Structure formats: C-alpha cells, structure tokens
Amino acid sequence: xxxxxxxxxxxxxxxxxxxxxxxxxxxxxxxxxxxxxxxxxxxxxxxxxxxxxxxxxxxxxxxxxxxxxxxxxxxxxxxxxxxxxxxxxxxxxxxxxxxxxxxxxxxxxxxxxxxxxxxx
Amino acid sequence: xxxxxxxxxxxxxxxxxxxxxxxxxxxxxxxxxxxxxxxxxxxxxxxxxxxxxxxxxxxxxxxxxxxxxxxxxxxxxxxxxxxxxxxxxxxxxxxxxxxxxxxxxxxxxxxxxxxxxxxxxxxxxxxxxxxxxxxxxxxxxxxxxxxxxxxxxxxxxxxxxxxxxxxxxxxxxxxxxxxxxxxxxxxxxxxxxxxxxxxxxxxxxxxxxxxxxxxxxxxxxxxxxxxxxxxxxxxxxxxxxxxxxxxxxxxxxxxxxxxxxxxxxxxxxxxxxxxxxxxxxxxxxxxxxxxxxxxxxxxxxxxxxxxxxxxx
Numbered sequence: 001x002x003x004x005x006x007x008x009x010x011x012x013x014x015x016x017x018x019x020x021x022x023x024x025x026x027x028x029x030x031x032x033x034x035x036x037x038x039x040x041x042x043x044x045x046x047x048x049x050x051x052x053x054x055x056x057x058x059x060x061x062x063x064x065x066x067x068x069x070x071x072x073x074x075x076x077x078x079x080x081x082x083x084x085x086x087x088x089x090x091x092x093x094x095x096x097x098x099x100x101x102x103x104x105x106x107x108x109x110x111x112x113x114x115x116x117x118x119x120x
Numbered sequence: 121x122x123x124x125x126x127x128x129x130x131x132x133x134x135x136x137x138x139x140x141x142x143x144x145x146x147x148x149x150x151x152x153x154x155x156x157x158x159x160x161x162x163x164x165x166x167x168x169x170x171x172x173x174x175x176x177x178x179x180x181x182x183x184x185x186x187x188x189x190x191x192x193x194x195x196x197x198x199x200x201x202x203x204x205x206x207x208x209x210x211x212x213x214x215x216x217x218x219x220x221x222x223x224x225x226x227x228x229x230x231x232x233x234x235x236x237x238x239x240x241x242x243x244x245x246x247x248x249x250x251x252x253x254x255x256x257x258x259x260x261x262x263x264x265x266x267x268x269x270x271x272x273x274x275x276x277x278x279x280x281x282x283x284x285x286x287x288x289x290x291x292x293x294x295x296x297x298x299x300x301x302x303x304x305x306x307x308x309x310x311x312x313x314x315x316x317x318x319x320x321x322x323x324x325x326x327x328x329x330x331x332x333x334x335x336x337x338x339x340x341x342x343x344x345x346x347x348x349x350x351x352x353x354x355x356x357x358x359x360x361x362x363x364x365x366x367x368x369x370x371x372x373x374x375x376x377x378x379x380x381x382x383x384x385x386x387x388x389x390x391x392x393x394x395x396x397x398x399x400x401x402x403x404x405x406x407x408x409x410x411x412x413x414x415x416x417x418x419x420x421x422x423x424x425x426x427x428x429x430x431x432x
Binding site: 101 | 161236237238239240241242244249251253310311313315
C-alpha cells in the first residue's frame with residue numbers, strides 16, 4: 001500500500017445511508033495515509049478471502065455484531081448500529097488479521113468518524 | 121498419637137502453609153482476571169492465561185489434601201487415615217499440567233504452521249485509544265509479582281512439611297518469571313511486526329508447562345506404585361530415605377530393606393530378620409536430624425520363612 005500509494009477497498013452491498021458513512025471513513029483513512037482509495041464492489045466471503053490473500057486492504061459493510069468471521073479478520077469499531085436487539089447489525093471495517101499498525105490506523109479513523117457509536 | 125494422619129509437630133507449619141495457599145489463590149485469581157481482560161487474539165496471552173489458571177490446581181489440591189489430613193480421622197473404612205490424599209492430589213495436578221501443556225504446544229505449533237497473524241488492536245481507556253499490547257505487557261508484568269513472592273515463601277514450608285504438592289507449586293511459581301519473560305517477548309514481538317514471535321513464545325511457555333508436568337508425574341507415579349521415596353525437588357532417590365536404609369542395614373546386616381513413601385511419610389520393611397528384643401518406636405531408626413524423625417512412620421519386620429531359617 002505504501003509503495004503503490006493506493007488503498008484497495010472492497011464495499012459490500014449496503015443502503016445509501018450506510019454507504020455515506022463508509023465513504024466518510026474511507027476519506028479519513030485516505031487523508032491519514034496520503035494514499036488514494038480504489039473502490040470495488042464485493043460480496044462478503046470472497047472479500048474476506050481477498051483480505052487474507054492481500055488482494056484487498058479494507059472491506060467496509062454491514063456485518064452482524066457477533067459475526068462468525070471475527071476470528072478470521074479484524075473488525076474495526078462500529079460506525080453505525082442497526083438491526084434488532086437480538087441481531088444487531090454494525091457498519092464497520094474489516095482488515096487482515098495481524099496487520100496491527102494498519103488496524104490501529106483504521107480503528108482511530110473509525111472513532112473519528114463516529115465517536116459516539118465507536119466508543120459505546 | 122493423633123487420630124488423623126498428620127504428625128503432631130507439623131501442625132503449626134501446616135497451618136502457615138494453608139494460610140499462604142489461600143493468599144496464593146487470591147493473588148492468582150487477580151492475575152487471571154487481569155490477564156483475561158486483555159487477552160485479545162494473542163496465542164502467548166492465551167497460553168500464559170491458561171498456565172496461570174492451571175496454577176490454581178496445586179494450591180486447591182493442597183488445601184483439599186491438608187483439610188483431609190488434618191480433619192479426616194482414622195476409621196473402619198480408612199484405617200490409615202488420609203495421608204496419601206496429598207499424593208493423589210499431586211498425581212492429579214501432574215496429569216492436568218502435562219495434558220494441558222501438550223494441548224497448548226499443539227495450538228502454538230499449529231498457529232505457527234498456519235502462519236496465523238495475531239491481531240492486537242487498540243481499546244478506549246479513559247477517553248484515549250491505547251494499543252492493547254501495552255495493557256498486555258502491564259498484565260504480564262503484574263502476573264510476575266505475586267508468584268515470585270509466594271513461591272519464595274512456599275519453598276521452606278514445603279521442605280519442612282516434605283510436601284511434594286506444595287514444593288511443585290513453589291517451583292512453578294518461582295519459575296513463572298520465565299513464562300512472563302517469554303510472554304513479554306511475544307507481545308513486544310507482535311508490536312514490532314514479528315507475527316511469529318507470538319506463537320514461538322506460546323510454544324516456549326507450553327514446553328515449560330510440559331516439563332513441570334512430566335517431572336511431577338514421574339515423582340507422583342513412583343509414590344503410587346510404592347517406589348523408593350524420591351527427593352522433594354527431583355526424581356532422584358531421597359537422601360533421607362537412603363540414610364534410613366543404611367541405618368537399618370547397619371543394625372540388621374543380611375536383611376533386605378524396602379522403603380516406600382505414603383504422602384510425606386516413609387514406611388520401611390525389614391525382610392528376612394527377626395524383630396529386635398524390646399519395644400522401639402520407628403523414630404528410633406531415624407539416622408539424622410531428630411526434627412525430621414516424624415517422617416519414619418513405620419518399621420515392620422518380616423522374619424524368614426521356616427524353610428529359609430533351616431537353610432540358614
């Protein structure tokens with residue numbers, strides 16, 4: 001990412017309102033890294049496989065709060081919460097496990113975008 | 121002679137050890153909570169946390185055994201009292217240690233083979249985003265302090281009581297700084313971007329757990345199958361028991377001396393000889409320090425059979 005100066009972002013299908021907050025996160029991340037985002041529409045499973053293989057740097061979309069993918073990817077703090085009490089849905093970023101500096105940066109950006117939701 | 125299995129002169133020391141073990145459990149629980157709060161996805165932290173949790177087994181076993189030794193009276197069903205409960209507890213603790221050590225090593229090796237990258241992100245604390253690794257390091261450092269102090273206090277009590285369970289616990293506690301150092305290396309390594317440091321540190325800790333477990337298992341098994349008494353701190357034969365055997369051999373030349381251990385006590389059988397004239401307490405045969413004579417609880421004489429006497 002540092003070499004290419006681009007952030008490869010996968011966006012899952014989401015509502016217009018969710019997309020607006022996702023765009024805000026992407027622009028904050030772009031600002032903090034000085035890299036240009038390239039956006040690709042994705043579906044969840046192939047997107048997480050692409051994260052793991054290093055073909056994507058970031059995936060943003062609505063995921064359930066207790067997502068079964070939580071051990072395979074690193075989720076950032078939520079940007080927005082919706083859904084029922086039993087099945088809460090969070091719009092959040094997913095990153096490749098172990099990329100700790102990158103994860104910290106996206107976490108900080110998420111908290112900047114939605115401070116009230118992210119620190120709940 | 122008391123109605124329970126604990127020699128009278130050990131009562132005060134045993135009470136001190138019981139008090140210390142209650143403190144040990146309290147401090148260990150604080151460490152388990154502190155480590156549990158900051159586990160994250162780190163293999164090192166998980167392994168160290170499991171090791172800390174396992175650290176509760178020896179003190180709990182010790183307390184159960186001590187309670188039964190001190191309060192459990194001899195009865196028709198248990199004519200020898202409960203002096204071997206300590207040995208049973210020691211065996212169970214050893215099995216638990218060795219088995220969990222193997223499981224932890226397997227997990228660490230698999231994580232290494234699969235090149236799993238542990239995520240250590242940030243958490244919000246008092247309005248500030250803090251790298252979870254700093255909290256892990258703080259928890260690891262805290263986890264070093266109680267065991268170091270308690271381990272040092274346990275050692276002399278374990279020696280006085282000749283208590284293998286307490287001694288194993290003391291050694292595990294004293295050696296915990298190794299685990300802590302490996303754990304710190306793992307977390308700091310993650311911070312430096314060395315993904316493998318986490319699993320390597322976890323593997324090192326689990327090897328230490330297996331080592332503790334196997335040593336304890338060898339010693340505990342020796343006692344359960346009536347082996348010669350073993351040294352408190354190793355699987356070597358006990359120098360005290362050797363001295364008893366030499367003392368008996370000197371007094372009864374030509375006899376076969378067999379010693380075994382029941383908990384903290386030594387029992388001797390002198391084969392192929394007649395008992396001496398006059399009554400002698402087993403402690404009479406203790407060769408060295410009088411303060412430790414309580415260890416020799418029984419000396420039995422097994423005369424030769426008539427055939428053997430005729431031949432002789």
